[in-house]
Amino acid sequence: MRMCTRFINRLILVLNGLVLATCVLSSVAFAQERTTPSAVDIRRNPTVQAVEQVMPSVVNIRTESYVEVSDRYNTGFFSFYGPPRLQAQQSLGSGVIIDEDGYLLTNLHVVKRASRIQVKLSEEAGGEVYDVQPIFFAREEKDVALLKIIPKKKGEKFKAVTLAKDNDELLGETVIAMGNPYGFEGSVSEGILSSRQRGVSKDGEPLGIANWLQTDASINPGNSGGPLVNVRGELIGLNVAIYKEAQGSPIGFAIPIKEVRSALTELFTPETVASNPRWFGAHISGGGTRLVAVSIDSGSPAEKAGLARGDIILSVDGKKPQNFMEFSKSMRDSTNSDFVLAVDRGGKTQNVNVKLVRFGDLIRQKLGMDVQELTLDLAKSFSSQTLRITPDTGVAVARVEHGGPADKAGLRASQLIVQVDGQPVNSLFRMFELIALRTSGEEVQMLVLVPQLQGNEILGYRQGVTTLKLR
Secondary structure, eight states: OHHHHHHHHHHHHHHHHHHHHHHHHHHHHHHHHHHSOOSSOTTSOHHHHHHHHHGGGEEEEEEEEEEEEOOTTSSGGGGGTSOOEEEEEEEEEEEEEOSTTSEEEEOHHHHTTOSEEEEEEOGGGTOOEEEEEEEEEOOGGGOOEEEEEOOSSTTOOOOOOEEOOTTOOOTTOEEEEEEOGGGOTTEEEEEEEEEEEEOOOBTTBOOSOSOEEEESSOOOTTOTTOEEEETTOEEEEEEEEEOTTOOSSOOEEEEEHHHHHHHHHHHSSTTTSOSSOEEOOEEEEOSSSOEEEEEEOTTSHHHHHTOOTTOEEEEETTBOOSSHHHHHHHHHHOSOSEEEEEEEETTEEEEEEEEOEEHHHHHHHHHSEEEEEOOHHHHHHHOOSSOOOOTTSOEEEEEEOTTSHHHHTTOOTTOEEEEETTEEOOSHHHHHHHHTTOOTTOEEEEEEEEEEEETTEEEEEEEEEEEEEOO
């Protein structure tokens, strides 16, 4: 009996020791669990991950424009003897890179009157500052502009955002506004999508788009043109405006991705993204997985080749483009002007042979001259003490063919063409657009700036009007 009792007591001691050891090991394990980072960091929620994904694509935009200033020394007697005084104005905005070659989107109202545009990359993307080339602007009511970063080295690539599908927004879903509010770089605000169709007026102007996205994420001055993204890091809209009368919770608005993509259909084409642009003449939309020809320009190479509205583009020279931007770049990057497009028309596949026309060739053929688009450096070299020339002032006459229409009209090299038939000519594409469909024998009127030279120095410009008969 005593032996049994001793045995039980020893067993109890052993069991107590095991319990104590287990507690100690558990405590050690718990301490390690608290001090050792787990495989999943609960702080890196979907919002944080989306910001990490998108921030390298966000840019801060700085614009510089010049406005004429009137004061008591620039009126009366003095106005006859001196040029108007110009004052530089600077403004800030935001943008988002949509293609690795440096194409980016912002609002038209951010860059519309700028004589110089620069962007600064986010710190996550290196924080460098780049000059920017305006590619094209959509119609005023769409408030979308396409810009191109001028790379500092050959082959330089940039981080691009992913575009969401059209009409894929969820009412009440978490959205993130990113940009440069009040000049505070790399700012982030979070909210929900409050409405998918909301119309407001902006700065007293009538609204052209009746289906803006509404959110309570803070969108402040300087956020304009920046991205509104979902928690997957997809671009669902471009920040555009705030409702000034809102009390308490902010009310912000963004242009939905469907409208942005519609503007891009006009902006991102073989004509606008090429360094040596060529005329294709069809607008390709790609809101889903299909690339559809939504419009065909009359008399264009696309129409002459037989491409029709509603055709679904399957491939370009045997390669399938992933989106409409890749489609345009495939034509831009080719050294050829001839392309074979495989299209689906009514369920049947057929080939369309398109031959693009170079802008320069068509302008030379119709006008008998070569014209050159103004780069930042070239515009600076054309500026005088009395007139600042910017890249969107016009196009420069580079060479005039002896005896051709331009020569007979008195045009000479180094003159600037600023209007054709009363329409501003702010790019080579616009010059081409205004004469491409005009027929032989038609007359066009041009407003020209003629430099007044003293040696190689431009003292000023004389404005003149001349008429050319197209051949």
